[in-house]
Structure formats: C-alpha cells, structure tokens
Amino acid sequence: MRAPVTVSNPLTTIRRRRVLPVPGKVLVRKGQSISENDVIAQGNLSPEHIVLDIANGLGIHKDEAKKQIISKIGSRVVEGDMLAGPVGMTKRVVRAPCDGQVVLISGHMLVLEKLSHPITVRAGLAGQVIELVEARGAVIETSGVLIQGAWGNGHIASGSLHCLSSDTNQLRSQAKDRRLKHGIIYIDHCDRHATLHALARLPVRGLFIFSLAADLVPAVSVLPIPVMVLVGFGRIEADKETVDLLNKHNGEIITINAEARDRINGARPEAVIPLPGNDEVKTPPEIVRFARYQKVRAVSAPYFGKIGHIEGIEGATVLPNGVRAPTALILLDNGEKTRIPLTNLEAVA
Amino acid sequence: MKDAGQKNKQIEEQSEFLIGARSMLVIQVGEFFTHALLFDSVENQYRLLGQAVAPTTANAPTQNVLTGIRDCIKRLEFVIGRTLLEEHGELINPTAPDGSGVEGVAATVSAGPPLKIVTAGLLEDVSVSSAQNLARATYCGEMVTISLNSIQDQASQIDAILRLGPDIVIVAGGTDQGAVQSVFSVFETVHMACQLMRDTERPAVLFAGNQELNDEIEKRFGATLDIQFSPNVRPALDVEKLAGAQEKIGAITKQIRVNQINGLKELDGWADGGLLPTAAAFGNVIQFLSSARSKAKGVMGIDIASSATTLATAYNGNLSLRVFPELGLCSDLNPLLEPESLGGVTQWLSMDIPVEDVKTYLLNKSLYPTNIPLTVEDLAIEHALARHLIRSAMKQNRGALPPGIPSNGEKHLPWVEPILASGDVLARTPSLAHALLILLDGLQPTGATTFVLDPYGTAAALGATARDNPTLTVQVLDSNAFVHLGTVISLVGDAKPGTPILRAELIDEADYEIRVEIRSGSIDWLPLAPGKTAMLKLHPLQKFDVGMGGPGIGGTLLVKGGAMGVVIDGRGRPLKLPSEAEERYETFHKWLWALRD
Numbered sequence: 001m002r003a004p005v006t007v008s009n010p011l012t013t014i015r016r017r018r019v020l021p022v023p024g025k026v027l028v029r030k031g032q033s034i035s036e037n038d039v040i041a042q043g044n045l046s047p048e049h050i051v052l053d054i055a056n057g058l059g060i061h062k063d064e065a066k067k068q069i070i071s072k073i074g075s076r077v078v079e080g081d082m083l084a085g086p087v088g089m090t091k092r093v094v095r096a097p098c099d100g101q102v103v104l105i106s107g108h109m110l111v112l113e114k115l116s117h118p119i120t121v122r123a124g125l126a127g128q129v130i131e132l133v134e135a136r137g138a139v140i141e142t143s144g145v146l147i148q149g150a151w152g153n154g155h156i157a158s159g160s161l162h163c164l165s166s167d168t169n170q171l172r173s174q175a176k177d178r179r180l181k182h183g184i185i186y187i188d189h190c191d192r193h194a195t196l197h198a199l200a201r202l203p204v205r206g207l208f209i210f211s212l213a214a215d216l217v218p219a220v221s222v223l224p225i226p227v228m229v230l231v232g233f234g235r236i237e238a239d240k241e242t243v244d245l246l247n248k249h250n251g252e253i254i255t256i257n258a259e260a261r262d263r264i265n266g267a268r269p270e271a272v273i274p275l276p277g278n279d280e281v282k283t284p285p286e287i288v289r290f291a292r293y294q295k296v297r298a299v300s301a302p303y304f305g306k307i308g309h310i311e312g313i314e315g316a317t318v319l320p321n322g323v324r325a326p327t328a329l330i331l332l333d334n335g336e337k338t339r340i341p342l343t344n345l346e347a348v349a
Numbered sequence: 350m351k352d353a354g355q356k357n358k359q360i361e362e363q364s365e366f367l368i369g370a371r372s373m374l375v376i377q378v379g380e381f382f383t384h385a386l387l388f389d390s391v392e393n394q395y396r397l398l399g400q401a402v403a404p405t406t407a408n409a410p411t412q413n414v415l416t417g418i419r420d421c422i423k424r425l426e427f428v429i430g431r432t433l434l435e436e437h438g439e440l441i442n443p444t445a446p447d448g449s450g451v452e453g454v455a456a457t458v459s460a461g462p463p464l465k466i467v468t469a470g471l472l473e474d475v476s477v478s479s480a481q482n483l484a485r486a487t488y489c490g491e492m493v494t495i496s497l498n499s500i501q502d503q504a505s506q507i508d509a510i511l512r513l514g515p516d517i518v519i520v521a522g523g524t525d526q527g528a529v530q531s532v533f534s535v536f537e538t539v540h541m542a543c544q545l546m547r548d549t550e551r552p553a554v555l556f557a558g559n560q561e562l563n564d565e566i567e568k569r570f571g572a573t574l575d576i577q578f579s580p581n582v583r584p585a586l587d588v589e590k591l592a593g594a595q596e597k598i599g600a601i602t603k604q605i606r607v608n609q610i611n612g613l614k615e616l617d618g619w620a621d622g623g624l625l626p627t628a629a630a631f632g633n634v635i636q637f638l639s640s641a642r643s644k645a646k647g648v649m650g651i652d653i654a655s656s657a658t659t660l661a662t663a664y665n666g667n668l669s670l671r672v673f674p675e676l677g678l679c680s681d682l683n684p685l686l687e688p689e690s691l692g693g694v695t696q697w698l699s700m701d702i703p704v705e706d707v708k709t710y711l712l713n714k715s716l717y718p719t720n721i722p723l724t725v726e727d728l729a730i731e732h733a734l735a736r737h738l739i740r741s742a743m744k745q746n747r748g749a750l751p752p753g754i755p756s757n758g759e760k761h762l763p764w765v766e767p768i769l770a771s772g773d774v775l776a777r778t779p780s781l782a783h784a785l786l787i788l789l790d791g792l793q794p795t796g797a798t799t800f801v802l803d804p805y806g807t808a809a810a811l812g813a814t815a816r817d818n819p820t821l822t823v824q825v826l827d828s829n830a831f832v833h834l835g836t837v838i839s840l841v842g843d844a845k846p847g848t849p850i851l852r853a854e855l856i857d858e859a860d861y862e863i864r865v866e867i868r869s870g871s872i873d874w875l876p877l878a879p880g881k882t883a884m885l886k887l888h889p890l891q892k893f894d895v896g897m898g899g900p901g902i903g904g905t906l907l908v909k910g911g912a913m914g915v916v917i918d919g920r921g922r923p924l925k926l927p928s929e930a931e932e933r934y935e936t937f938h939k940w941l942w943a944l945r946d
Contacts, residue, residue, distance in 0.1 A: 001403065001404065001420075002403070002404045002406070002411075002417075002420065023547070046508065046511060046512040047508075047511075048504070048508050049504050049507050049508055049511075049545070050504050051502075051503045051504040051507065051541070103545055104541060104544050104545055106537075106540065106541050106544060109537075109541065111504075111507070111541060111545065113545075150716045150717075151716060213705070213709075214686075214705060214708035214709040214711075214712050215705060215708065217686075217712060232712075232713045232716055232717070233708075233709045233712040233713050233716075234706070234709035234713065261716070263408045263409070264407075264408050264409065264462065265408075265409050266408065266409025266410055286409075286410035287410060287411065299713075299716075299717045299720065300713070300717065300720045300721075300722075300723050300727065301723065301724050301726075301727060302723065302724055304713075319721075319723055320723070320724070320725070321722060321723065321724060321725045321727070321728040321779065322728075322778075322779025322780070323721060323722060323723075323728060323777050323778070323779055324777060325721045325777065340723065341720075341721040341723060343719040343720055343721050344717070344720045344721060344723060
C-alpha cells in the first residue's frame with residue numbers, strides 16, 4: 001500500500017514550485033539566486049470593477065452607444081479620462097470615475113477594472129531559480145536539512161535556530177536575551193496560554209513547535225510571525241531523532257514556511273536549514289510503499305509522534321477498541337512492539 | 350399491441366445484457382480511498398466475489414487516479430485469484446477465454462475539491478432558492494448568490510463571481526411562459542463576469558429557468574459561454590421540480606471532475622461513459638428502489654463519506670438529493686470547534702472524555718483524515734461525530750423534502766422504508782449494534798422501517814448501473830454485498846422513563862411466539878434471522894404512536910428479519926438525552942448492551 005510521506009532528512013535536495021493562484025507577472029529569472037523573502041511573482045487576486053452603461057450615460061439608444069465608445073479594451077485610464085462621446089448638442093460624454101483599466105466592452109456596457117494592490121508569492125526558501133512557470137511563478141532548488149510539518153499559520157520567516165526548553169518560567173527569563181533576536185525558536189510542546197504568551201514576548205521571527213495544545217490554535221493562527229507545528233495537536237512527546245537533528249544545527253540559519261497544508265498540490269509547512277550540497281545529494285522519494293523495515297511515524301493516539309520501523313504488514317486485525325483494520329507490526333524506537341493501522345502511519349523519508 | 354411489443358423487446362434486450370454481462374467490476378474513486386468490487390453470476394444470481402481498497406491517487410504526488418485504481422484492482426486480483434488487468438495495466442474487457450477480465454464496469458467518483466457554484470435568479474425566495482437547492486444536489490462548497498432583487502449593484506455581483514472563480518453557474522428564473530427580460534438581465538451579469546475570465550477558467554453554465562428562452566439564450570450568450578439546459582426548476586411560483594435538473598447537474602459535475610482529475614477520462618472509457626459522481630449514483634439507487642416499492646412510504650439513503658454526507662430521499666420515484674460537503678467525516682472540522690457545534694458532538698459521547706481531548710481529536714483528524722480510531726476514547730469521539738453529522742444533515746434537509754409526504758409530524762423523519770446506509774464509519778464499527786445505534790440516534794426514524802447496511806460502499810455503484818441493468822441492482826441489493834440489519838419499530842410519545850409503553854408479540858413462520866414489554870426510554874430487540882419473516886403484533890400504551898394510524902393505535906405487521914432481528918426503539922422522538930453526563934454515559938451503555946445481548 002502507498003504510504004503518505006513526511007520528510008525529516010539531514011541532507012537532501014529540495015525543489016519547490018511557488019506560483020500565484022491567478023496569472024500575473026514573474027519577477028525572477030532562471031538561474032537567479034534568491035532569498036526566502038524575495039518576491040517571485042505578483043498579480044491581482046480580486047480586483048474591483050465598475051460597470052458603466054454608456055447608452056444611459058450618453059442618453060442615446062443602446063445600439064448607437066457602442067460606436068461612441070472611444071476607449072479600447074486594455075487601455076489604462078485615469079479618473080476623468082473620456083471613455084465615450086461626445087454626442088449631441090451638449091457634447092455629452094462618459095468619463096472614467098476612477099483610475100483603472102478598460103477590461104470589457106459588451107454591447108453598450110463598459111467594464112472598468114479599478115487599480116488594486118497586488119498580491120505576491122514569496123520564495124519561501126533561499127536557493128536558485130531552476131525553472132520559470134509562465135505568468136505564475138518559478139521552481140526553486142536548494143539543499144539542506146528538510147523537516148516537513150503538519151500545520152502552519154501561513155507566514156514565512158528565517159533566522160538563527162534556537163532550541164529552547166518548553167518551560168514557561170525559563171522562556172520568561174529569556175525575554176531580554178539578545179542572542180534570540182530575529183531567531184526562530186524550537187520548543188517541544190506548548191500547552192498553556194502562559195507559555196505562548198512568554199514565547200510571543202521573545203524578540204523572535206518564528207516558532208517551530210513539535211506539538212501544540214488544541215486550545216491555543218485560535219491564538220497561534222493570528223500571530224503575525226510564522227508558527228509551524230511539526231506533528232500535531234495535544235501533548236505529543238517529541239521524538240529523539242528530530243530533537244537531535246535540530247540540536248545539531250542550533251544557531252544555524254533556518255527558514256520556516258508555515259504555509260497551510262494543501263493535499264491537492266502536496267504543499268505543506270516545512271523547515272529548511274540550508275547546507276552546501278553536491279551531485280550525490282538526492283531529492284527525497286515522493287512515493288513510498290509500506291514494507292518491512294520502512295521507517296514510519298505513528299500519527300494517532302496512543303503512539304502519536306513515535307518513530308519506528310515496520311516488522312511486518314498484517315491483514316485485517318481487531319484493534320483494542322474492537323475495530324478491524326489492516327495493520328503493521330511496528331518496532332518503536334523505544335523497543336516496544338505494537339500493531340498500528342496502516343492508515344495511521346506516515347513513512348519517514 | 351405496439352407498446353406491448355416494444356416492452357417485450359426491451360425485456361429481451363435486458364435478458365441478453367444479463368446473460369452477456371456476467372461479471373461487473375465496480376470502481377469507486379473516493380476522496381482518500383479507491384474501492385474495487387467484483388460481482389459475478391453464481392447460479393444465475395449476482396454475488397459479490399471480492400473487494401479491495403487502495404489509497405486514491407488523485408492528489409500530489411501522483412495526481413492520476415488510474416495509479417490507485419490499478420493498485421486496487423491488483424489487490425482484488427490477489428483476493429479473487431483472477432487476472433483482470435493486462436500486463437501494461439489496461440483492463441481486460443470482455444472476458445478472455447481463460448476466464449480473465451470482466452464484462453462490464455461501473456464507476457463513481459467523489460474525489461475532488463468541493464465545487465464553487467454561483468446561483469443566479471430573479472427572486473431570492475423563488476427561483477434563487479430553487480437554484481440553491483439544485484446546487485446542493487452536488488458537491489457544492491462555497492456558493493455565491495446573485496439575484497435581481499439583491500441590494501448589490503451589477504459591478505459588485507460581477508466582483509463576487511470573479512472572487513469565487515466558480516466551477517458552475519446555475520441560472521434559474523422565469524416560470525414557464527413567465528419572465529423574459531429579467532432573465533436576460535441576470536444572464537448579462539453572468540456573461541460579463543465570464544468574459545473577464547480566461548477561456549480555460551470559465552465555468553459551466555446551467556440554465557434551469559423558463560424553457561421558452563433556451564434558444565434566445567443560446568443565441569445571445571452561447572458564443573462565449575458553455576451553456577447547458579435542463580427542465581425548469583421552478584415551472585410555477587409554488588412548484589419546485591428538481592428531478593431533471595439534478596440529473597444535469599450530476600452530468601456537469603462529472604465533466605468537471607474528468608477535466609480536473611487525471612485518469613478519470615480513461616475510467617469513464619472503461620465504464621462506457623457511465624462514470625457518475627458518487628452522490629448522483631447514490632441518488633439513482635434510492636430513486637430506483639422507490640420506483641419499485643409501495644407508495645405509502647418513501648425510501649431513504651444516507652452516505653456518511655469522507656468528503657461529504659449525502660441524503661437521498663425518494664417518494665414514488667421522485668428523488669430529493671442533498672450533498673453536504675461540509676459534513677463529511679474528513680471535511681474541514683475546524684467549524685466544529687465553535688462551542689455550539691462542539692456541544693453538538695460532545696452530547697453524543699458515550700464516555701467521559703475532556704472537551705480538550707475532543708478538540709485535539711478533531712484538529713488532528715483534519716491533519717490526518719484517514720486515521721482509524723485506535724483507542725476506545727477516539728472511537729467514542731468518532732461515533733459521536735458521526736451522530737452529530739447525521740443530525741446536522743437531517744436538520745438542514747428538513748426544508749428540502751416535498752410537502753405533503755406521509756410523516757409523524759414535521760419535526761420527525763417522514764415515513765421511509767428501507768433506509769440504506771453507507772459509509773466507512775458504519776462499516777468498521779466493533780459490532781452491528783454500534784452501527785444501528787449511530788443510525789437510530791442520528792436519523793431518529795418513526796414508525797416501522799428496515800435498515801440495510803452497505804459495508805463495501807456498493808450502493809452508489811449500483812446507482813451507476815440501475816437504469817441499464819436493473820436486474821443486477823435488484824440481485825446485488827439482495828446479495829452478500831449488503832447487510833440487512835432488520836426491522837426497527839420506533840415509538841413517538843411522552844412518558845416517564847420506565848413506564849410500559851408497548852406490548853409486542855412476534856410470531857415467526859414456525860408459530861414460535863415471543864412477547865416483550867417495552868418501557869419508555871429503553872430499546873430492545875427480538876430475534877428474527879435474515880431472510881425470515883414474522884407477524885408482529887403491537888399494542889401501544891400511554892397513547893404512544895407506532896405509525897399505524899395515530900397515537901395508541903396498534904395492529905399487526907409482517908416484518909422482515911435481519912442481522913439485528915426486530916428492534917423496538919422506545920426512547921421517544923425526538924430522542925432526549927439525560928442532561929447529567931454520568932447518567933448519559935450509563936444510558937448509552939445500557940442501549941448498546943440491550944442490542945448486543
């Protein structure tokens with residue numbers, strides 16, 4: 001059976017497609033080196049329109065009105081520019097009520113698109129542009145540590161990584177620690193508003209948390225800095241491997257892209273610690289099948305977040321709650337053996 | 350004579366089809382999992398030979414459903430010991446001399462994001478309301494409404510359409526021989542908005558209004574819009590007719606999915622163009638059953654799937670179909686974290702679980718939607734969630750049912766029989782009693798009905814073939830692909846808990862007699878094996894209504910047995926749960942144990 005894959009890899013090649021949801025202008029070129037906050041492309045997501053009834057405005061029959069329109073589709077106009085006319089003794093005209101662009105002339109109707117603030121798509125990771133996506137964005141490549149997460153609040157930032165204790169008092173005492181300035185903080189767990197408050201008072205650019213209490217999700221969602229949750233919600237014990245990997249790179253530059261998970265295109269929150277690569281560094285596999293010795297992470301209680309290896313794939317098994325499901329026999333890293341439904345496992349690449 | 354001749358010819362053709370189509374491969378492409386089931390003729394009856402499941406591969410990284418379909422068929426090959434695919438992955442159809450392959454394919458799809466739909470019409474309470482009801486017959490997510498009597502100006506309506514980026518625009522309006530110019534005005538707004546979109550991003554447009562305008566609408570707007578036409582959903586001010594348009598919206602949904610999801614075109618080819626959206630196919634089978642049954646009651650189907658909950662109710666062959674993508678078991682569950690909704694879930698918990706843990710479960714389910722509950726606590730939350738989703742769907746469905754249908758009052762589910770229930774959450778319960786209780790608590794039927802469980806999700810696929818091959822549908826419904834849970838008698842009335850409210854006698858075919866007294870607030874069952882029938886004499890007390898003509902009126906019923914025998918639900922309607930948590934947990938356990946005895 002195909003397994004969902006989560007990447008937690010000490011050195012890999014990372015390729016990411018960053019595109020606008022609507023057509024726009026690409027602002028980078030192929031081969032360009034970029035940083036995570038560089039704007040790749042910009043466009044207008046939902047511009048406002050004004051519909052002008054030219055026949056009504058000029059006081060003439062609608063069949064005549066089209067001939068009186070002097071603007072062309074695509075022409076940019078400023079407030080007061082003449083769009084149609086003049087007609088009649090009084091030289092009646094229709095003028096642009098605001099700055100904008102003529103986007104449609106349909107019979108006697110003219111549609112003006114108001115100028116609006118553009119939306120942008122940022123790189124999300126430092127690297128090189130290896131491919132342009134016409135009118136939408138680009139593909140960026142880099143190498144380094146890649147750790148994929150489960151949930152993000154939509155922001156991107158980078159800074160030096162600081163692995164701290166989840167203890168609220170310790171976090172409070174570090175509020176004035178200059179070393180943390182512009183940093184990205186990693187803690188194992190955040191389950192109290194007081195802890196979150198203490199974290200929010202740190203002079204940091206982003207938060208990276210192994211697990212987060214469900215009650216804190218509304219507050220974290222509106223924080224102006226990126227917050228990435230690595231595995232899930234509730235109190236989930238951080239696995240040693242991830243903690244060791246992060247501790248190894250403590251103090252190094254890390255980028256967290258806390259974008260929302262999108263199953264259709266495979267986007268998910270992730271953290272990247274850029275490292276020099278070489279030709280031997282490969283991209284992680286996108287497709288993995290559950291098989292013996294496959295490294296997996298459990299993604300449901302009571303083993304949530306635990307890493308282990310598959311010892312065997314089993315058919316339908318009766319679970320402790322009476323439900324029947326296909327399971328795998330897992331040897332967890334703590335030496336415990338257990339049966340977990342295949343649906344509740346992620347392959348770790 | 351001519352009619353009779355034609356009918357005979359039709360039956361002959363049907364028989365030829367049955368003889369030819371000995372094996373039928375059913376493929377269901379769900380949001381997360383693809384199911385493959387093989388039916389074949391055993392002693393001239395269709396039987397389920399085997400089924401297999403594999404993850405759906407519609408999304409990244411594979412982004413082609415055929416990969417998942419082939420995985421699934423290969424597993425099925427292993428289960429049944431028969432080759433179905435050629436070496437390069439093409440389906441063997443028709444059957445080869447060595448017995449490999451199949452003779453026919455039925456396919457449904459529910460994968461894909463909820464559809465974005467614009468509903469447009471003249472008056473919000475009339476044509477727009479009907480257009481909205483039509484939109485809810487498919488996987489409608491976000492919806493924008495524009496109407497002539499809206500306070501929005503035309504530019505704002507255009508902006509709203511562009512912001513949504515719709516997949517479908519439904520325009521209704523104008524009763525038959527009714528409004529003309531107003532319909533064109535609405536169409537003009539839609540036309541302008543669509544002209545501002547790229548050609549490839551323009552939605553399908555369905556006109557379901559005044560039929561006399563079809564030609565003129567095609568002439569005026571057909572050059573730039575892909576317009577399809579269906580019967581008027583509001584032929585008169587006080588008449589709503591969705592049937593013909595429902596079929597059309599199903600066809601449009603299919604086309605959108607085929608364009609959105611790689612591999613569906615090929616699957617549609619395997620099914621000879623018969624691929625259907627799962628909800629539409631599920632509706633078909635309910636409609637089919639309704640056409641074949643007594644007119645006194647309707648037929649109901651409920652499918653609690655990952656991507657949506659679907660309610661299909663049909664009376665005399667007229668289908669009312671409602672799809673609730675927001676009420677799927679794996680939908681975005683964040684709205685449920687609002688206190689009111691969360692209370693709707695937690696009231697159904699059968700054990701003491703802190704609210705924080707329920708929130709945690711729901712949030713984690715959003716992250717890992719395919720998870721199967723592994724602990725007793727998680728299972729209790731999942732079953733509470735299922736009850737809440739069914740209740741929410743029922744509440745929203747109330748206005749969708751046609752007026753004047755037989756029922757025990759507006760607040761109760763109208764009389765329906767059977768109730769066909771699909772969905773993984775029901776199929777993987779620890780016992781059938783769990784599944785039946787979820788359904789009874791969620792649907793809260795009244796009077797006598799029967800429940801049929803669809804553990805493999807076969808019903809929708811049968812809907813895809815019901816019109817072409819009714820024999821297969823009939824035979825499979827009676828086959829091992831479905832679990833006939835049995836008959837349920839649900840009482841309506843009010844009495845102090847523990848008060849006797851019904852005396853019942855069950856006399857089976859061997860004249861063996863069982864008597865039982867039901868007390869208010871309890872549920873009990875009488876053994877009656879699947880396939881058996883018995884006479885059930887009901888003597889309601891305390892003016893309770895058993896659906897036999899009014900409060901206190903009893904009588905004798907011929908009832909069918911099932912895996913759960915005959916269940917008598919004396920818990921009252923609407924079901925009142927104890928307000929004290931401890932008492933509630935105890936009550937849930939008592940009900941479950943009463944059925945598991």
